[in-house]
Amino acid sequence: MAAAAARSGFRRMFSISAFAPPKPPAPRPQADPSPNLFVSGLSKRTSTEGLRDAFAKFGEVVHARVVTDRVSGCSKGFGFVSSLMGGLFLRNMLNPDHRPRKQR
Numbered sequence: 001m002a003a004a005a006a007r008s009g010f011r012r013m014f015s016i017s018a019f020a021p022p023k024p025p026a027p028r029p030q031a032d033p034s035p036n037l038f039v040s041g042l043s044k045r046t047s048t049e050g051l052r053d054a055f056a057k058f059g060e061v062v063h064a065r066v067v068t069d070r071v072s073g074c075s076k077g078f079g080f081v082s083s084l085m086g087g088l089f090l091r092n093m094l095n096p097d098h099r100p101r102k103q104r
Contacts (some may be wrong), residue, residue: 035062035085040064040078051079058092059085 039051052064066079084091 011095035083037081037083038078039081042075042077044075044077046075047077048079051081054084055081055093059083 011041026083037055042051046066048064048066051066052061055061060083061081061102062081062084064079065081068074
């Protein structure tokens with residue numbers, strides 16, 4: 001009798017009918033493209049002006065910054081570039097047939 005009770009309890013514990021699969025998560029809303037770009041792989045000799053000049057051919061650069069070491073003052077190899085154009089700035093960089101657009 002104890003064995004029968006143990007079997008029925010075991011069946012209840014692993015029963016599929018008691019299991020309800022989790023609901024699928026709601027899709028996240030699409031985020032707006034950020035006007036800020038993270039740039040990595042920079043040389044230790046890269047300056048903020050050099051970074052600004054390199055990205056200026058793809059669109060108007062609002063702000064460029066190379067992150068430097070506090071003690072040595074050398075570049076840490078990454079930086080940030082901001083543009084008013086947002087996603088268009090990135091699209092211009094990735095487009096091999098890039099033609100600079102005239103500012104209106």
